[in-house]
Amino acid sequence: MMKDSSKIFSGYKALGFVSNHVPLVLRYINRRKENLAITVIGKSFNTYSCGKLALLSTSSPHPEEIKCITADAYLVFTGCKNIIYSWQRGTELKHVYHGHEKDVHLLMPFGPHLLSVDEDSVLKVWEIKSETLFLELYFNNNTFQITTILHPNTYLNKILLGSEQGSMQLWNIRTCKLIYTFTGWNTPITALEQAPAIDVVGVGLGSGDIIIHNLKYDEVVMKFNQEWGPVTALSFRTDGQPIMASASSLGHIALWDLEQQQLQSQLRGAHQEAVTGMKYFPDEPLLITSSSDNSLKVWIFDLPDGSGRVLRHREGHRAPPTKIQFYGLLAENILSASHDSTLRSFSTIGDNLNKSLGQASFDRKLAKKKGVLHDQRKMPPILDFSAETFREKDWDNIVACHRNLAMVTTWSYGRCTMGQHKLLHKRFKGQKGVVALCVNMSSCGNFVFIGYNTGHVDKFNVQSGIHRESYGKVKAHDASVRGISTDGLNQIVITGGGDRFLKFWKFKGGDLLEEVSLEFGVCELKLHRESAMLAVACDDFTVLVVDIETRRIVRTFHEHFSRITSLAFSSDARWLIVASMDSSIKTWDLPSGTLIDCFLTPTVCTSLTLSQTGEYLATTLADNLGIYLWSNVTLYSHISLWPLPVDYEPQLLDLPSVLIEHNRTQQSSTSDDLHEGLEEDEFVEFKSPEQISKDLVTLSLLPQSRWQNLLNLDIIKERNKPKDPPKAPKAAPFFLPVIQGLEPKLTNLSKDETIKSKTFSWKARPLSPFGLIIQECMKNGNYVSVFLELKRMSPSAIDIEMRSLSPENGGSVELMIGFLRALEEEMKSNKDFELIQSYFGLFLKLHGSIVSSNSDMCKILCELSCEQEKAWQRLQLKLNQTLCLATYIKNAVL
Missing domain, CATH: 2.130.10.10 (YVTN repeat-like/Quinoprotein amine dehydrogenase)
Structure with a gap:
């Protein structure tokens, strides 16, 4: 995608995508104490919280459509053509595995390894962390074409493979040996599922038969048959109920009682198309299913007859939309009609606010009595x-x-x-x-x-x-x-x-x-009622703008090269947005009559609408189930819009993903913080203050009493002054020498000692230890020890040392410059942010007049101000991003 493919519109997010034909993945996260469901939506995958089916994250787009997906406790693995990707936290690309020559269609995590099978039935075993190939097995599609893969419980280093020919093979991947071949049933194996009992697996066949098979003795324990065609998925309840669920290509689900060996109940019309994925929740009477009808449903089995009902669901259109329109003045809902004869409302705030108006x-x-699936009218x-x-x-x-x-x-x-x-x-x-x-x-x-x-x-x-x-x-x-x-x-x-x-x-x-x-027939009309401007699309691909008050044509736009598919006015009637069959979306400026923006979409835009607030442009594309929202960039930043040149070539604009598009370079850390801990049950890498301070600022973690009141010490001392003046101690006789202190003591003089004169000699006051540290740091250029010494001092000691830096108190201008250099170096490190501000404020309060009269110190102050402004701008950017993110999450009501 070109950077300047559109000046006005930027990808915001996509609506209406839930699932497709790839089976869902269910995983349990210990940290969240919750099950997460992962569904594929074309080039990306969604992660849902099963508690409320709230959308947690959406991956970055893959180069092509995702063919298969699986997950373990730490990573999500996706197969896209002949490349395998692993994702951490559902959004961060962790590993890439190259080596298959054909498209990968099966994936299975196996401890520290990953098993993958391509369309040539080449099975590869990968080391997950090192991305190296551990083992490679070749199978002949004519004799054993792999269709399913399973790791039986308690079978160490062993995998079970199902084939298109109906036979099964048990392999030890550590020794690379074939352990046993199961004859099979001469019909394709479409599903393999581990039963709660050891050595027992469920086998779904293309003929509709369901086999409960004992691997240890190679015996059929029981057999069922569903009359709805091939078995697309199997799942066993693990909450103590001997129930097995089987799914069909017609959208029905059968529930089998394994103790009575009979059909217990049915969920007819569970989905309107084939059930592609189905999993029981661990130790719960809940079943989650996905389908190629773009829906995800959670079923609960709490009815007296043991049958289930829909507990939660997310769904979108089964067929591409035909027309969309913003509903209301706040740009919160979009009405959408589709080729599936349904009318739906999609919320721009959160998926939980979507609703269906019916078929x-x-x-x-x-239709209500017999169900939507069986509506013959x-x-x-x-x-x-x-x-x-x-x-x-x-x-x-x-x-x-x-x-x-x-x-x-x-x-x-x-x-x-x-x-x-x-x-x-x-x-x-x-x-x-x-x-x-x-x-x-x-x-x-x-x-x-x-x-x-x-x-x-x-x-x-x-x-x-x-x-x-x-x-x-x-x-x-x-x-x-x-x-x-x-x-x-x-x-x-x-x-x-x-x-x-x-x-x-x-x-x-x-x-x-x-x-x-008119010269040609009318194709479509669009009226902006507030301005009385009418846009008329004609059969010759021109667009006319008519003033309905004067009934005159005020603008004519000829630069369209295919049939007009949709029109939309901006809320102030300054822009007219036109979509045509050549996959272009053009924005015309009505006052000047010029083209100011143009971009291309991957397929033809069939309908578009602009919100009354001017915030969003919504589009639908041919052969696409979703609704794509584009944000109006001119509302958030200053952009100069100039007429496009005559030879301008529009560029293809990438479609937005399901979640809000982020600037990857500036907001990658924010995205990681958002998803950290949402999905993964793994150890989070520790970040030291030095690592954090590269992007943020860190605090010293000292008690507030050590730095907060430095500017108010004189007020505190005045407030704490005793009401009565201290009484002078009794004076000793004048001829006895006394050591002054809280308790005066007499001095013991030897015979050789003589009493010195009480006259005080005015010599240069020696530097304090703190002043000596500053002098030493000025020589070697490293000021770390200055702040280490300040952190050890009490507030009163810091006040005394600050005062002693001035020339009249025994210091010098060089010492003051050295202290300012120490402040500058510490501010560049982005550490101890609150201490720097406190010490800097006290320094200026005590020595402001001296600093203002010295040009060298004024120059350092300017450098300090620049460093402080950089640190604050960086921190302000992170705060604004966090506030925007918190506001979005709050409005979405996840």
Whole structure:
């Protein structure tokens, strides 16, 4: 991806991805005391907390689609084409293993080793830490094509391999010997699972048979058969109940009682497509399943008959979306219609706020009774819809038209269900070939306008579903109506058709006010109600901007080279964003009429919408299940937008991942701190203060009493001064020498000693030990011992030593400069941050006048200020990142 592929938009995150055809992985983390589920979503994988199915992390994108995944207590392993990756904490790439010539399709951790099998049935054993190859085994696909792999419990250094031919082999990977070959059942082995009993495994076959097999005696203990096709997954309960679950390619799950050797219950329609992964929680009556229908479900078995019910689930669209629209003014929800005939709401805040409005059905009550999977009255996909929030609590506030249908359906966002009305004019009853192509709701939420391929335009009341009026004498247009818009005051209705006319109608009464002739037919309309600007996409790939007040074309944009697929205005109507079939998304500046931004997407953008806040651009792509959010960079930083040159070549913009995109170079430490301890049950490497101080600042950990009150020592001494003045001790006779102190003592003089004169000789006061340390450090250039000495002193001693640095107290200017140099060196090390500030403040308080009059010390002060500003900016950046992250997590309600 080029750095400047888009000036305005940057990848934020993707919505709607849960799982695909790769089986899930379940792992238990001792530190969290919780199970984590890992699902693959194309080029990345998600990690969910099974407690609430909250999304914890998303890996970085792989070069290609992930083919297989597994995990142990420390790492997650993924196979992408012929390369294997290992990930720590779900986001940090730890190891890469090269060596396979074909795509890897099976992975299994085996203690300190990793087993991998490619499509040529080449089995390799890797040393995980050293990334070296330990063992390599070759199998012939014609005689033994490996399809499954398992390590039986208590079988030291042994693995069990299942084949496409139906036979099994038990190998000792330490001695590289084949121990035993099981004849098998002449049908592909699709699943292998360890049973709670030793020496017993469950074998799922492509014929639908399930074999409980004893490896020690090579005997079939029991046999079952599911009538739904191949067994896609097996799992055994370990909470004391003798239950085995088997999954099928039709989305059903069977529960088998191993004691009675019979079918206990069924979960029909557990998923709408094949169940690809299934695991019982250790020692719990919970089962987690994943499917290629983009869903993840947790089942609990607490019903009297032993059957299960859905406890928690996460799901998205099963088919690519057809149209999206931001719902509301706060950019918190996105309405999305899909080819699977469902209407969903995706939250930009957190996945737990997503909700489904249901699947479109001709008979909603019958569909609810028989289930979505068995709904034979399912309606075609929604191609266009319109929603208003004004009457959300009163009646249905969403209307939608369907593929090849004249009937228009209503939906309720507040009740999350399909509405009670199906709007169809009586003239179309019994007619074939009539299709509703476009719909639009009035801003008041009371009326809906429907355009048909016959050229008719009808207005219905949303609350009652009653037809109110039609536009035109017979019909509004001579060709199909392809776009409808209404102004914000319910005064004008604008329609555009394939007959090359743009018509303006009176809202009430349906009188034609004016018509504008165009060179080509209308493809799509988009009205910005606040500014009265109407964008018109035409069949010749041009986009017109029409002022609906004056009914004049004010802007024309020709630089599109394929059919227009979607239009969107910015909230202030300064930008018009256009998506076309050539996979480009262009941003036009309306005041200047110039192209200011353009980028390419991997596939065609089928629909786009811009939030009312201008914060997000949401897009959907062809053959893609997700909704991609792009953040508007101009809201957060100053960017100069200039017209793009004529020869500008747009660049491909990488799609955002499921979690928020981070700047890897600046925020890698923040990302590691976020996920540290979330997933891994491993020893966290210790970081010393020296290591931490490279990116942050460290504190001294000294008690606050040692440094916090240095600036207030004079106040403290004044406050602690005794109320009565101290009494002078009784004086000794004048002829006796006395040693002064708290308790005066007489001096014992020898015969040879004489009493010296009491006259004091004014000689230079010697330097204190602290001053001598500063002098020594100035000679060798290492000031570490200065701060070591200060840390040992009490606050009063520090105050005395600071005062003694000045020339009038026995010090010198050189000593003061040396102390400032010591402060500078310690500040560069990013350690003892609070001590430096305290000592620096005391120094300036005591010697501010001397420092200000000395040019050398003023220069050092400037250097100190720069170092302090660098340290604070670095710390402020980390604090801002942490606050933003905490705010996001709080809003997401994980």
